[in-house]
Amino acid sequence: MRPRHVLITGGSRGIGLAIAQLFAKTAYRCTLISRSEKDLKDAVASLRPLPSSRSSTSTRPSTSTTSTPANTNQSGPETTGGTYSYQHSYISTSISEPSFWTLPSTSTSTSTSISPSHPPFPTYLPKPPRSNHSHPSTIDILINCAGISQSSLFTRTSSSDIEQILATNLTSVMIGTRFLLRHSYLRRQSSASDQANGQGNAKMQSPVIINIASLLGLSGGHGAVAYAASKAGVLGFTRALAAEYASHGVRVNAVVPGYVDTGMTEGLNTEELSKRIPLGRFGTTAEIASAALFLAENEYAHNCVLNLDGGLSTV
Numbered sequence: 658m659r660p661r662h663v664l665i666t667g668g669s670r671g672i673g674l675a676i677a678q679l680f681a682k683t684a685y686r687c688t689l690i691s692r693s694e695k696d697l698k699d700a701v702a703s704l705r706p707l708p709s710s711r712s713s714t715s716t717r718p719s720t721s722t723t724s725t726p727a728n729t730n731q732s733g734p735e736t737t738g739g740t741y742s743y744q745h746s747y748i749s750t751s752i753s754e755p756s757f758w759t760l761p762s763t764s765t766s767t768s769t770s771i772s773p774s775h776p777p778f779p780t781y782l783p784k785p786p787r788s789n790h791s792h793p794s795t796i797d798i799l800i801n802c803a804g805i806s807q808s809s810l811f812t813r814t815s816s817s818d819i820e821q822i823l824a825t826n827l828t829s830v831m832i833g834t835r836f837l838l839r840h841s842y843l844r845r846q847s848s849a850s851d852q853a854n855g856q857g858n859a860k861m862q863s864p865v866i867i868n869i870a871s872l873l874g875l876s877g878g879h880g881a882v883a884y885a886a887s888k889a890g891v892l893g894f895t896r897a898l899a900a901e902y903a904s905h906g907v908r909v910n911a912v913v914p915g916y917v918d919t920g921m922t923e924g925l926n927t928e929e930l931s932k933r934i935p936l937g938r939f940g941t942t943a944e945i946a947s948a949a950l951f952l953a954e955n956e957y958a959h960n961c962v963l964n965l966d967g968g969l970s971t972v
Contacts, residue, residue, distance in 0.1 A: 667803030845906030915966025935968030
């Protein structure tokens with residue numbers, strides 16, 4: 658059997674990298690997406706390798722479907738004979754580039770609209786056939802973790818900054834998730850009758866979408882209006898998608914971190930902020946990662962919004 662496959666946006670550092678490292682330790686195959694190829698190479702090198710696994714030739718992608726752009730490593734399993742060497746991989750791109758979340762065009766009239774620096778997603782992971790649940794491009798868990806922030810009073814925040822924050826933190830989450838659902842990367846693995854009879858879990862675990870939001874999306878915060886609005890949108894998206902896709906066997910959840918010790922919190926007054934947190938400290942990326950793993954593996958977790966803020970939301 659192929660290892661379960663997790664796609665993590667923003668997976669090269671911070672919370673995304675911690676999630677990837679924990680999932681890799683639990684024998685998940687990780688595909689990381691981020692802008693910096695150097696950070697991605699370092700991130701993939703830090704993941705526990707997966708052993709080779711054998712599969713039938715009927716599910717092995719052809720040579721033409723595994724070609725990848727020169728600016729990334731080979732994404733997906735290497736193939737030798739009837740063996741998949743499933744290993745971790747990365748995609749260096751900007752998820753806020755609309756052309757990334759499209760199918761490759763065969764029309765010469767539209768090919769010029771595709772940015773050469775952002776080839777479409779299927780260039781890296783070919784679209785899986787609907788009838789083949791074992792296809793290596795199938796995604797079992799999508800973790801939308803990419804995000805940017807900016808500390809600025811609202812009236813001093815430029816329109817371009819607002820657009821960039823919303824494009825990265827919210828719009829790309831919605832467009833990317835829609836693409837993966839629409840083109841069968843994420844789909845139910847067992848029949849509706851199996852699910853209704855409680856037998857779906859025994860056959861195969863359901864696909865999961867986990868969105869990394871922020872406590873600022875619930876409570877707001879000084880100097881972070883655009884960021885808070887984007888994360889509030891992520892929570893609304895989580896709730897609505899969970900309602901819409903329950904009948905499709907796709908679970909949708911969110912993690913809501915408070916202050917976490919990452920590059921995004923550098924420059925903050927850690928000592929003063931920790932005094933406001935009932936537990937008296939910032940969270941760690943490992944603690945957020947363990948919550949993501951719980952939401953991925955608990956088959957009854959759906960429309961679950963999990964606060965991890967050290968109790969800050971109570972004060």
